[in-house]
Amino acid sequence: MTTASTNTPLPFIRSRALRRFLSHKLALVGLVMVLSLTVACFVGPHLLPYDELHIDLMARFASPGTGGHIFGTDPLGRDIAARLFHAGQISMAVGFAVMLIATSVGSVVGVVSGYYGGKVAAVLMRIVDAFLSFPSVFLLLALAAFIQPGPVMIALIISATSWMEVARIVESEVKSLRNQDFVQAAHMLGLSNRWIMFRELLPNAIGPIIVAATLTVARAILLEAYISFLGYGIQPPLPSWGNMLNGAQQYLASAPWLAIVPGVAITIAVTGFNFIGDGLRDAFDSRSDAL
Amino acid sequence: MLRYILSRLGQSLILLLIVSFIGFAVLTLAPGGPLSQFALSPGMTQEQIDKIATQMGLDRPVVVQYFDWLSHLVMGDWGISYRDGQSVLHVIASHLFATLLLMGTATVISVTLGSTIGIFSALKRGSSFDYAMTVFAMVALSIPTFWFGLIAIYIFSLNLGWLPAGNMYSVGDGSLLDYIRHLIMPAAVLALVDVAIWSRYMRTSTLTVINQDFVRTARAKGLTRRRVLLRHIVGNSLVPMITLAGLQLPMVLGGALVTETVFTWPGMGRLFLDSLGYSDYPVVMGLLMASAMLVLLGNLIADLTVALIDPRIRLD
Numbered sequence: 001m002t003t004a005s006t007n008t009p010l011p012f013i014r015s016r017a018l019r020r021f022l023s024h025k026l027a028l029v030g031l032v033m034v035l036s037l038t039v040a041c042f043v044g045p046h047l048l049p050y051d052e053l054h055i056d057l058m059a060r061f062a063s064p065g066t067g068g069h070i071f072g073t074d075p076l077g078r079d080i081a082a083r084l085f086h087a088g089q090i091s092m093a094v095g096f097a098v099m100l101i102a103t104s105v106g107s108v109v110g111v112v113s114g115y116y117g118g119k120v121a122a123v124l125m126r127i128v129d130a131f132l133s134f135p136s137v138f139l140l141l142a143l144a145a146f147i148q149p150g151p152v153m154i155a156l157i158i159s160a161t162s163w164m165e166v167a168r169i170v171e172s173e174v175k176s177l178r179n180q181d182f183v184q185a186a187h188m189l190g191l192s193n194r195w196i197m198f199r200e201l202l203p204n205a206i207g208p209i210i211v212a213a214t215l216t217v218a219r220a221i222l223l224e225a226y227i228s229f230l231g232y233g234i235q236p237p238l239p240s241w242g243n244m245l246n247g248a249q250q251y252l253a254s255a256p257w258l259a260i261v262p263g264v265a266i267t268i269a270v271t272g273f274n275f276i277g278d279g280l281r282d283a284f285d286s287r288s289d290a291l
Numbered sequence: 292m293l294r295y296i297l298s299r300l301g302q303s304l305i306l307l308l309i310v311s312f313i314g315f316a317v318l319t320l321a322p323g324g325p326l327s328q329f330a331l332s333p334g335m336t337q338e339q340i341d342k343i344a345t346q347m348g349l350d351r352p353v354v355v356q357y358f359d360w361l362s363h364l365v366m367g368d369w370g371i372s373y374r375d376g377q378s379v380l381h382v383i384a385s386h387l388f389a390t391l392l393l394m395g396t397a398t399v400i401s402v403t404l405g406s407t408i409g410i411f412s413a414l415k416r417g418s419s420f421d422y423a424m425t426v427f428a429m430v431a432l433s434i435p436t437f438w439f440g441l442i443a444i445y446i447f448s449l450n451l452g453w454l455p456a457g458n459m460y461s462v463g464d465g466s467l468l469d470y471i472r473h474l475i476m477p478a479a480v481l482a483l484v485d486v487a488i489w490s491r492y493m494r495t496s497t498l499t500v501i502n503q504d505f506v507r508t509a510r511a512k513g514l515t516r517r518r519v520l521l522r523h524i525v526g527n528s529l530v531p532m533i534t535l536a537g538l539q540l541p542m543v544l545g546g547a548l549v550t551e552t553v554f555t556w557p558g559m560g561r562l563f564l565d566s567l568g569y570s571d572y573p574v575v576m577g578l579l580m581a582s583a584m585l586v587l588l589g590n591l592i593a594d595l596t597v598a599l600i601d602p603r604i605r606l607d
Contacts, residue, residue: 026426126305126306126309129306130313131313132541134313134541134579134582134583135541135545135548137546138544138578138582139317142318142567142579145570146318222433222435226436229435230549245437245438245441256445259438259442259445263438267434267435274429
């Protein structure tokens with residue numbers, strides 16, 4: 001794109017990265033998907049005639065659109081739309097909590113091993129490799145089966161299987177930065193190791209960290225859905241997108257909406273975050289103009 | 292080459308040791324612990340639980356327990372299943388084939404389809420086909436595997452009646468065709484995510500190869516486009532994919548677990564869930580270790596294969 005400098009879209013926006021992001025079609029689609037889903041989940045419950053725990057055994061398996069149930073009802077006659085929106089709040093909260101925890105842990109591990117190198121890095125990065133050797137779902141289920149499952153615990157154990165990517169990314173970024181002049185200068189100023197790591201090096205790796213964090217939200221929502229679907233995640237009556245699908249298989253022939261509705265919500269949310277992540281990657285990657 | 296094999300083998304062993312430590316820590320230090328299932332039995336007193344703990348050696352220091360467990364593991368003694376008293380290794384081995392069959396078929400599908408998509412995306416970079424495949428890959432990566440399985444069952448089993456909704460074979464039938472009919476849907480569902488990943492990586496890999504000198508040389512020699520594509524480009528783009536196949540193993544194995552549940556496929560994934568349901572600790576622990584070992588072995592084989600094909604790797 002040789003004409004990029006003369007024919008820049010959105011010239012009124014100063015930041016190059018933000019401009020690139022906003023001219024990335026998929027990223028915008030992702031942003032719209034995530035925002036509309038978020039608005040639906042937080043505003044939706046107030047507009048519906050039923051709340052998510054209201055059981056109506058006379059209205060079991062109502063098909064979508066009947067009796068004021070836009071997405072139908074479940075085997076207990078609860079309104080699926082109300083449950084879906086509440087589940088969305090919980091699933092997305094878990095997603096963001098995992099993003100915060102996993103990104104923090106991963107960043108610390110990554111910056112420490114990237115900065116010190118040598119034996120410290122060897123040990124830390126082997127631990128990263130070892131965690132990556134377990135299929136996440138196996139490790140998650142093993143952890144989830146032996147703890148009291150609540151949203152907080154679920155977020156913690158999903159984080160325990162999600163921090164390694166960030167650690168790897170930060171480690172390689174920091175390793176490539178640590179011999180640069182500004183780090184040497186910081187050393188000569190007598191700044192502490194901790195200051196150099198977290199105030200000088202880490203901010204320079206912020207681009208890849210934000211990308212990884214966005215993709216972690218997508219991954220966490222998926223993983224929560226997996227373990228809740230299998231019955232080891234968020235426990236009913238608290239709804240989550242995953243546990244709404246738990247048990248949907250046996251009613252697949254008679255009430256397919258039980259399976260379809262939450263699955264579509266999960267797919268929209270995860271696709272949205274993945275699109276945003278992809279857009280951010282292109283926005284932060286200065287080489288993307290050349291390709 | 293020998294030096295490379297030995298150093299790579301050493302790395303795998305060290306990783307295996309850390310893996311065993313994590314696996315042991317997860318199941319031993321988790322609240323509840325191995326005794327929780329006994330505590331649930333009616334009429335169980337604390338004294339009896341303590342007695343069981345002594346019998347199982349659970350009153351010893353954790354470090355001693357770990358090394359005891361590890362030495363048994365190395366000797367091939369993986370413990371006895373609480374559920375049916377069979378040896379854990381035997382239980383796992385009897386479920387291994389079904390999982391490998393499912394994963395193998397899915398991998399064949401995803402490698403063929405994914406590489407083809409990737410190559411054509413790279414050759415027609417920037418085209419609407421390339422763009423459509425990018426979007427397809429990202430959506431495919433975002434669909435929960437089990438949900439895709441449910442939808443596939445809804446369409447192809449319940450509505451169209453083309454394929455069976457679950458199990459590995461029909462009772463009373465055991466023909467090859469019957470196996471294949473049962474295999475198609477779970478394998479295709481499991482392959483979806485991998486097709487997406489493979490097509491993306493193959494696209495990148497092909498783009499790298501296309502711009503290299505030997506491709507230009509081959510064209511300059513007067514070879515046809517088709518011949519250059521098949522002999523020079525595809526072959527060289529596939530080499531990094533071998534490493535990728537190894538790295539993808541944990542994901543495929545995790546996907547297999549979920550897929551097996553939806554399709555009641557009698558593999559390691561179903562065994563894992565059933566064992567969790569019964570708090571069958573030794574089997575859960577064994578499966579956790581076996582899955583990680585399978586992954587490490589897969590990575591090792593992938594790396595050695597690449598080293599065998601590409602002499603540049605083993606020189607450094």
